[in-house]
Amino acid sequence: xxxxxxxxxxxxxxxxxxxxxxxxxxxxxxxxxxxxxxxxxxxxxxxxxxxxxxxxxxxxxxxxxxxxxxxxxxxxxxxxxxxxxxxxxxxxxxxxxxxxxxxxxxxxxxxxxxxxxxxxxxxxxxxxxxxxxxxxxxxxxxxxxxxxxxxxxxxxxxxxxxxxxxxxxxxxxxxxxxxxxxxxxxxxxxxxxxxxxxxxxxxxxxxxxxxxxxxxxxxxxxxxxxxxxxxxxxxxxxxxxxxxxxxxxxxxxxxxxxxxxxxxxxxxxxxxxxxxxxxxxxxxxxxxxxxxxxxxxxxxxxxxxxxxxxxxxxxxxxxxxxxxxxxxxxxxxxxxxxxxxxxxxxxxxxxxxx
Amino acid sequence: xxxxxxxxxxxxxxxxxxxxxxxxxxxxxxxxxxxxxxxxxxxxxxxxxxxxxxxxxxxxxxxxxxxxxxxxxxxxxxxxxxxxxxxxxxxxxxxxxxxxxxxxxxxxxxxxxxxxxxxxxxxxxxxxxxxxxxxxxxxxxxxxxxxxxxxxxxxxxxxxxxxxxxxxxxxxxxxxxxxxxx
Numbered sequence: 001x002x003x004x005x006x007x008x009x010x011x012x013x014x015x016x017x018x019x020x021x022x023x024x025x026x027x028x029x030x031x032x033x034x035x036x037x038x039x040x041x042x043x044x045x046x047x048x049x050x051x052x053x054x055x056x057x058x059x060x061x062x063x064x065x066x067x068x069x070x071x072x073x074x075x076x077x078x079x080x081x082x083x084x085x086x087x088x089x090x091x092x093x094x095x096x097x098x099x100x101x102x103x104x105x106x107x108x109x110x111x112x113x114x115x116x117x118x119x120x121x122x123x124x125x126x127x128x129x130x131x132x133x134x135x136x137x138x139x140x141x142x143x144x145x146x147x148x149x150x151x152x153x154x155x156x157x158x159x160x161x162x163x164x165x166x167x168x169x170x171x172x173x174x175x176x177x178x179x180x181x182x183x184x185x186x187x188x189x190x191x192x193x194x195x196x197x198x199x200x201x202x203x204x205x206x207x208x209x210x211x212x213x214x215x216x217x218x219x220x221x222x223x224x225x226x227x228x229x230x231x232x233x234x235x236x237x238x239x240x241x242x243x244x245x246x247x248x249x250x251x252x253x254x255x256x257x258x259x260x261x262x263x264x265x266x267x268x269x270x271x272x273x274x275x276x277x278x279x280x281x282x283x284x285x286x287x288x289x290x291x292x293x294x295x296x297x298x299x300x301x302x303x304x305x306x307x308x309x310x311x312x313x314x315x316x317x318x319x320x321x322x323x324x325x326x327x328x329x330x331x332x333x334x335x336x337x338x339x340x341x342x343x344x345x346x347x348x349x350x351x352x353x354x
Numbered sequence: 355x356x357x358x359x360x361x362x363x364x365x366x367x368x369x370x371x372x373x374x375x376x377x378x379x380x381x382x383x384x385x386x387x388x389x390x391x392x393x394x395x396x397x398x399x400x401x402x403x404x405x406x407x408x409x410x411x412x413x414x415x416x417x418x419x420x421x422x423x424x425x426x427x428x429x430x431x432x433x434x435x436x437x438x439x440x441x442x443x444x445x446x447x448x449x450x451x452x453x454x455x456x457x458x459x460x461x462x463x464x465x466x467x468x469x470x471x472x473x474x475x476x477x478x479x480x481x482x483x484x485x486x487x488x489x490x491x492x493x494x495x496x497x498x499x500x501x502x503x504x505x506x507x508x509x510x511x512x513x514x515x516x517x518x519x520x521x522x523x524x525x526x527x528x529x530x531x532x533x534x535x536x
Contacts, residue, residue: 117460124431227449233436315436341472341503346503346506347444347506349468
């Protein structure tokens with residue numbers, strides 16, 4: 001008689017914003033559906049990788065009301081990426097001082113061993129840890145000891161591993177596990193000694209290994225073909241596609257251009273810094289697209305990538321750019337202007353491609 | 355119309371009187387001012403022979419700094435170039451090889467570094483943006499030149515002399531500028 005049908009949607013309130021989500025959704029996913037400031041940051045969770053999350057603790061939230069049936073608050077802060085929503089749950093993220101304090105602590109912990117070599121690191125400008133440090137961290141650290149250091153390591157011909165910068169989010173191992181046929185790298189040792197490595201530096205050479213670079217939230221895994229070539233904010237991202245022979249590759253990528261030169265090819269990222277999905281399939285790209293197709297003629301360019309205007313990458317001033325028309329010729333009756341100095345003749349950096 | 359400030363003065367458009375029409379008193383007054391300047395202290399100096407003391411916050415020609423061991427501080431992070439409102443700075447980075455540790459401080463260094471002094475407005479934002487204490491504005495001017503192309507300053511022209519090999523030139527280039535070490 002009193003058979004209760006399972007509810008089709010759960011009502012959850014995050015920072016006083018109520019939303020209906022499907023049962024089984026995590027708090028983080030529900031917050032992402034609302035979007036904006038109420039979304040907790042995530043360093044290890046990656047919605048496209050199964051089993052990721054629960055490691056970095058940056059997405060901690062306070063649950064002030066467990067559910068409609070059991071309104072007691074949860075005793076401790078919970079990791080929102082691994083906690084499912086309940087009907088009538090009330091979650092506090094940025095409205096809770098406890099969360100802000102805990103997150104600042106987590107950032108401090110993440111930065112304990114992370115070298116502050118952003119001026120050197122290729123990830124600077126699109127680094128999630130950098131953003132996290134700015135938005136949630138404190139200015140100083142209380143750590144007084146030497147940071148752990150590792151030797152640089154080449155994983156395969158295209159990827160370089162800077163273990164010193166790694167925050168052990170495990171995303172790259174999930175990529176290796178779920179995208180590529182044979183996993184040849186993983187985590188060695190435990191605790192403070194834990195490190196990502198290939199077993200006796202065995203080369204990684206499968207077709208989708210380059211996606212490790214995209215999922216890495218910090219500069220631990222970097223593209224060797226782009227290493228120290230340029231800074232991300234000097235390159236201009238454009239969306240492009242090509243017909244890739246590899247059936248698993250989506251062929252849609254972001255090219256990072258400077259002038260007509262393709263400096264780097266990455267998968268397209270969504271607003272959470274994750275690889276974009278097409279037809280609910282994540283748009284991973286293959287190594288051929290990523291590392292070998294470094295000419296604009298290889299690609300069909302769709303247009304500039306939308307970049308958040310608060311990002312340093314938008315310093316490139318490429319969006320809505322209007323090229324001024326040349327008036328000198330018009331004024332001088334069709335004559336070419338006599339250039340007193342053409343910078344391309346003098347500069348060793350700004351070389352003209354004629 | 356109501357004046358915004360009480361400093362505005364109405365222009366006097368009355369016709370000139372006899373004394374003003376003669377012009378002579380005003381001319382004499384002007385001559386007296388000119389003559390009195392002969393006995394005053396000269397505000398100018400004989401420039402190349404004598405120089406004025408610079409203010410400690412003077413912003414002149416750029417210098418690329420070295421550390422105490424003579425290694426280049428610049429790591430080609432590009433923050434100066436992105437901070438530059440005149441877009442005068444360009445650079446190209448390279449990776450430090452083994453055995454070059456005595457030349458470059460960090461594992462990445464600026465292989466090429468250029469400042470277009472014709473574009474530079476000497477605002478000092480590059481100095482402020484630099485995380486490595488690598489660039490600062492010295493107490494010298496960019497010297498005049500006959501050709502515009504000479505104003506693209508390369509790394510060799512801006513690099514400070516080696517502090518161990520040429521300590522005097524280093525001290526001179528460094529000047530009296532107080533550089534807070536990090």
